[in-house]
Amino acid sequence: MRFLFLMFFSMTLFGVSFLQPEEAFKPRISQIDQDTIGIDIDLGEDIYLYKNKLKVEDANLKDGIDFKSVRMGQSVEHGGEQVFLTSPAIRIDVIKKSVLNGDQKVKVNLSYQGCSSAGLCYEPQDTTLEIVIDADQLDGVKTTEPSVIKADAIAVKSVKPLVAEEKNETKAPVITSETDKIASVIQGGSIWLIIISFFGFGLLLSLTPCVFPMIPIISSVILAQGEGIGTKKAFWLSLVYVLSMAVAYTIAGVLAGLFGANLQAAFQTPWIITVFALIFVVLSLSMFDVYELQVPNFIQSRISRLGGQKGGIIGVALMGFFSALIVGPCVAAPLAGALIYIGQTGDALLGGIALFTLSIGMGVPLLIVGTTSGKFMPKPGMWMDAVKAIFGVMLLGIAIWMIGRVLDENTTLLLWGGLAVFVAINIGALEALGEHAAWSARANIKALAFMILLYGVSLLVGGMAGAHNPLHPLEPFIQSKTGAIASADTTHKTFEKITSTEELDAILAENKGKPVMVDFYADWCTSCKEFEEKTFSDEAVKIEMDKLVLVQVNLTANDDAAKAFTKKYGIFGPPAILFFDETGHLQNDATIVGFKEPKELLNHLKGLK
């Protein structure tokens, strides 16, 4: 884990360092010929200037020398704006307006604004340049040309001073309190889902074979601690026990959340995800009785002694708290799973709430049994082993869900199929009904099991044929059938994957005469995956993309080769798509940055020249 942070940290050391404005833009003035002044702004590496922010002004309107015209070099389109990638080569023709002789000083106000394509936009810069010219050589033609000439017809915004003025506005500080935060989480709705599901899990946990038989025993112990046994008192004592147990679990949940908060980044790396998925698989094995996971006996007995020493309400509370630590073999694995999950969210508040509701759920049967002194109690039996198995299957499900973030959709689908088949067979999909009557519970379960089996098999079969949508596992067969009728047109072009600018240059050279689409991708970029799954897989988009040469640049390594792209094409990072025309020239105005829905990309592709 430390290695990971070091790796992240070292990346910042390789981060781009930006030029100071005075290195980025080096304006200079020179005399081109007898009545022409030249202003050049030498641009540093990766620097470009906005044409509409470039402004040239006669600084002294009364010096007798006026600007007749201002010309500048050719700008190019870049990200939808006209920019200069090299010096704008401003040329000012000057004329004499009054009788002047000998050397005269000409002052020019210059303002400009630009950005580094490596990802920084400089503040507007203002400067005054001076040059001495020989007035004897100037034309003396009177002119009515305006002396302020903007670089572009577009109105130029007034340039703000670099130092912001002290405004005396005092904004009332708006405080976002912790309660606001909780409120927003609740409004989000998801918190209820979490509460309900954890409550449900708690309830289920208490119905597992190694917890349930304990309930009457625990309740009798609780009731023995408080001597008089009225129904009301019995309820209160049981409640104290349950709440104390909940406190212990809540602490565990909060701790897991806090601990996880510092490991957020680490949880996103493929090998950590893989390790956790494996942990879930191992935990699930415990639910299938492959081994027993529980707190060692000597610790258990010591804790139970601690709790049992005191009498009355306090004794019951202590028992409740410590009994949470005596985790039985059925509870240990799901609890570990829940804690790992909380750790992943890194949210202490959520962790506390989740584990609290979990323990309340676990306490409900205890409350009922305790209050009714065991009059009301479901019959333990085989069904409890089924509850335990459900947890095992759930843990496996989580493992697959987690590893799905690392594996491709198709492999994940196969894993789901495998799980479904295992479940189906284990609940008796293929077992003979024997003497079980029609419409008996056994028969119904078999029917259910058979459906799960069918679904699982279709996932496996579809998965092997390349399906990736679990809702339509048999899609590949349907497609290939219609494809066969509509001829081989359904096979689409795929991206040629590259990692260096040299490779791209070679592809561009090879494909002269064809338009090229270059997609920038990285494993760590979620919107890139969205592009792949939603947009590039859209049939209409595919058809349109078939008209282009498709190249995909993988920037996952984030190394020098990857950074070379950023520099060369002025993209900050993935996702981005560049388009090159038939002559191999980049179509700057067509560049896409960020995710686009299939429709948007389709329109964009259709709009290409």
Next chain:
Amino acid sequence: MSKVLWALTLIASCALAEIKWAPSYDAALVSAKQEKKNVMVMLSKEGCPACDYMENVVFEERVIEDAITKGFIPVHIDVHTDKVPSGLGFIGTPTFHFLNASGEKLKRHDGGANIPTFMGILNSVKKP
């Protein structure tokens, strides 16, 4: 069914993290003190492609959202329309300043960064 519920729970919790920008620099300092977090100031302006990239791509990334939500009170300052707090220097936008709740500067980063690089920056800021 419970399997599906679990998955739903897990997915739902992902939606909890969305970057909530503080309404002002002062408010950010107050919240930072309350929530024992650092403050992340983003200086930006109109017409700055790198700022847009940060907003539309990097801050949309779950890892980044989570890291910011967990460790920072983020606040946005437009260098042309808002008052830039004194001491927060910049040669251009975006510029990121990381400060503790008392307003002491911890780190400055000039310019945009892609997801792993920005993650590295966030991680290198000393925890409160």
